[in-house]
Amino acid sequence: MQVTLRIRRFNPEKDQKPYWADYTLDNVEPTDRVLELLHRVKWEQDGTLSFRRSCAHGVCGSDGMRINGMNRLACKVLVNTLGEGDALTIQIEPLLGLRVIKDLIVDMEPFFEHYRSVMPYFVNDDPPPEDGRERLQSPEDRERFDDTTKCILCACCTTSCPSFWANQDYLGPAAIVQAHRFIFDSRDHAAEERLKILAETDGVWRCRTIYNCTMACPREIEVTRAIGEVKLAIARGSVE
Amino acid sequence: MTALATTVTETLRYRGKVGQWAWVLHRLTGLGVIVFLILHVVDTSWAAFYPSDYEQAIREYQSPLFTIGEFFLVASVVFHALNGLRIVTLDYKPEWWRYQERATLLVFALTLLVLVPTFAVMLDHTVAFYTSDRDIATLDEIVQTQSLFVMGFVVILVVALALSGLYGLVTRSSQGVKLSGGWEATLWTYMRVSGVLILPLVFGHLVLMHILQGVFDIAGVPELEVVGTNAINQSGTAVEFVGARWNALLAGVAVWRIYDGLLLALAAIHGFNGLRYIVNDYARSVWVNRALNWAIFFGVIALIVVGAAALIAGADETAYKLATDMLSSVQ
Numbered sequence: 019m020q021v022t023l024r025i026r027r028f029n030p031e032k033d034q035k036p037y038w039a040d041y042t043l044d045n046v047e048p049t050d051r052v053l054e055l056l057h058r059v060k061w062e063q064d065g066t067l068s069f070r071r072s073c074a075h076g077v078c079g080s081d082g083m084r085i086n087g088m089n090r091l092a093c094k095v096l097v098n099t100l101g102e103g104d105a106l107t108i109q110i111e112p113l114l115g116l117r118v119i120k121d122l123i124v125d126m127e128p129f130f131e132h133y134r135s136v137m138p139y140f141v142n143d144d145p146p147p148e149d150g151r152e153r154l155q156s157p158e159d160r161e162r163f164d165d166t167t168k169c170i171l172c173a174c175c176t177t178s179c180p181s182f183w184a185n186q187d188y189l190g191p192a193a194i195v196q197a198h199r200f201i202f203d204s205r206d207h208a209a210e211e212r213l214k215i216l217a218e219t220d221g222v223w224r225c226r227t228i229y230n231c232t233m234a235c236p237r238e239i240e241v242t243r244a245i246g247e248v249k250l251a252i253a254r255g256s257v258e
Numbered sequence: 259m260t261a262l263a264t265t266v267t268e269t270l271r272y273r274g275k276v277g278q279w280a281w282v283l284h285r286l287t288g289l290g291v292i293v294f295l296i297l298h299v300v301d302t303s304w305a306a307f308y309p310s311d312y313e314q315a316i317r318e319y320q321s322p323l324f325t326i327g328e329f330f331l332v333a334s335v336v337f338h339a340l341n342g343l344r345i346v347t348l349d350y351k352p353e354w355w356r357y358q359e360r361a362t363l364l365v366f367a368l369t370l371l372v373l374v375p376t377f378a379v380m381l382d383h384t385v386a387f388y389t390s391d392r393d394i395a396t397l398d399e400i401v402q403t404q405s406l407f408v409m410g411f412v413v414i415l416v417v418a419l420a421l422s423g424l425y426g427l428v429t430r431s432s433q434g435v436k437l438s439g440g441w442e443a444t445l446w447t448y449m450r451v452s453g454v455l456i457l458p459l460v461f462g463h464l465v466l467m468h469i470l471q472g473v474f475d476i477a478g479v480p481e482l483e484v485v486g487t488n489a490i491n492q493s494g495t496a497v498e499f500v501g502a503r504w505n506a507l508l509a510g511v512a513v514w515r516i517y518d519g520l521l522l523a524l525a526a527i528h529g530f531n532g533l534r535y536i537v538n539d540y541a542r543s544v545w546v547n548r549a550l551n552w553a554i555f556f557g558v559i560a561l562i563v564v565g566a567a568a569l570i571a572g573a574d575e576t577a578y579k580l581a582t583d584m585l586s587s588v589q
């Protein structure tokens with residue numbers, strides 16, 4: 019099949035403002051991934067096209083972008099999920115709410131700053147167990163936060179959120195998911211501090227339960243649910 | 259303003275699902291209802307303080323412009339209320355998120371289900387009114403009175419902006435208005451609890467004011483038995499209609515005053531806090547953000563004070579007389 023990629027391009031060193039550029043590719047297999055098409059454009063047609071990717075297998079989270087109007091990972095989207103027929107147009111643009119550095123590359127620093135602000139690390143100052151092995155936890159306790167361990171920090175959720183589009187001070191779904199992962203970990207001792215950070219005006223309360231984030235997550239994390247659980251923990255003043 | 263412009267254009271461009279559209283509607287309907295409520299409480303207070311102005315206000319509410327607005331208002335309240343219940347449910351049961359899409363479709367369906375018969379009855383009242391030979395306020399009159407409200411809003415905004423600018427110059431503060439986490443959590447819970455309490459109150463209010471009797475019965479129908487009371491509206495004035503409701507006693511208790519007071523307090527705080535959410539999303543400049551937050555804070559206090567004062571003062575024979583005189587002067 020033939021696919022036209024409509025890509026939102028911008029090079030701040032030479033363009034006044036972003037523009038759409040079309041690239042036509044022949045002999046596309048319906049099972050090709052969008053990332054492969056981007057590679058073909060870059061390698062066969064226009065070497066100046068810029069985008070991030072690393073693992074190409076949905077693990078590193080570098081290639082989040084807006085594909086046909088929805089945030090996803092280019093390396094996880096098959097062409098045949100975007101349409102059928104002999105000719106297809108696929109529209110690709112950078113994530114929204116973060117500054118565009120070039121073409122599909124956005125400045126992730128504000129995103130990571132929010133991530134760091136929720137203490138996304140294990141806190142427990144008790145001495146380690148006598149036997150020198152790991153701190154044990156029941157399977158049920160581990161299950162409690164299993165879902166939110168899956169986050170790869172691709173920013174698809176945060177940049178799908180209308181609250182974040184309006185206001186980049188909002189910590190955003192990804193940071194809250196990361197906080198959830200530690201808040202509900204029975205071995206961690208800093209839940210209270212994290213809940214305090216998340217209770218601020220720019221924390222969880224900016225979430226309006228729109229569910230764009232849940233739909234966008236390439237790891238199928240139940241994002242809005244995790245945010246909801248954090249809200250309840252704050253409102254009730256306790257983790258369960 | 260760029261935050262608002264980006265949100266509007268990108269919400270239209272982003273392929274969000276039904277949850278995104280429910281949010282857009284929830285926000286727009288909430289905004290519409292709180293703007294109406296501000297006008298409505300100020301207007302209603304005139305029944306106590308400026309009877310002839312209240313009479314005029316109701317005359318204007320009975321004109322085509324407001325009749326159309328009323329259909330939008332009722333639709334807004336119904337959708338916002340039902341969708342609000344969906345949000346509250348999912349907030350307290352986040353694990354039910356898989357049903358959110360179906361729940362939203364259910365909200366749309368229920369909204370239609372409620373609105374179809376409601377609109378049928380309202381249309382009936384409307385047709386009856388416009389085919390009778392009742393007196394209708396002209397567009398000129400409406401522009402005259404309502405421009406006062408618009409000016410009022412403009413003055414409040416200009417004053418708030420000026421004060422905020424002054425404050426910024428003096429304190430060199432670069433902070434917008436931010437509440438503490440404790441307050442944010444409390445208000446979040448308040449939005450949910452108040453929403454659930456407002457629902458029966460506002461639906462009851464709308465049944466009285468749109469279905470059993472309509473805006474068209476509030477004034478101009480002689481010898482009408484006022485809904486929810488045993489009183490007869492002798493003068494046929496809007497002021498007497500309101501006075502009769504506020505003065506009605508059930509086992510010695512002024513039930514409608516209490517009812518109106520509850521609705522007033524719950525809805526005003528709910529609506530203004532909703533306004534604050536919207537302002538904090540889109541007013542990103544510190545100066546404007548502070549001005550609007552101040553306007554909201556003093557606005558909600560002012561509205562509750564004005565509304566409560568009217569409920570306490572009530573309307574009596576002297577007021578009915580003033581209203582009657584006013585009506586005979588325009589007819």
Ligand code: HEM
Pocket residue numbers: 291295298299302303328331335460463467472473476499500503514518519521522523525564565566568569
């Ligand atoms: C067009 C639709 C409406 C009409 C015609 C209407 C009519 C009235 C009337 C006649 C009163 C006087 C008191 C009484 O009779 O109980 C009143 C009071 C009141 N209404 Fe409505 N109403 C409408 C919609 C609403 C809505 C949607 C709300 C809530 C958001 C609302 C909130 C109130 C409150 C709080 C008061 C008490 C005001 C005060 O304390 O002075 N009304 N309304």
Ligand code: HEM
Pocket residue numbers: 225226227284285287288289291292295335338339340341342343345346449450452453454456457460525526528529530531532533535536
């Ligand atoms: C009838 C029952 C009502 C229910 C169940 C209800 C429920 C809710 C809920 C749960 C929210 C929070 C939404 C969120 O955080 O995502 C909300 C927001 C809001 N409500 Fe209501 N509400 C009701 C009536 C009203 C009334 C009468 C007004 C106006 C006076 C109003 C104005 C607003 C506004 C302006 C917002 C903010 C919307 C936003 O942030 O997008 N609501 N409502």
Ligand code: FES
Pocket residue numbers: 070071072073074075076077078079080081082091092093094
């Ligand atoms: S390239 Fe690593 S997630 Fe797509």
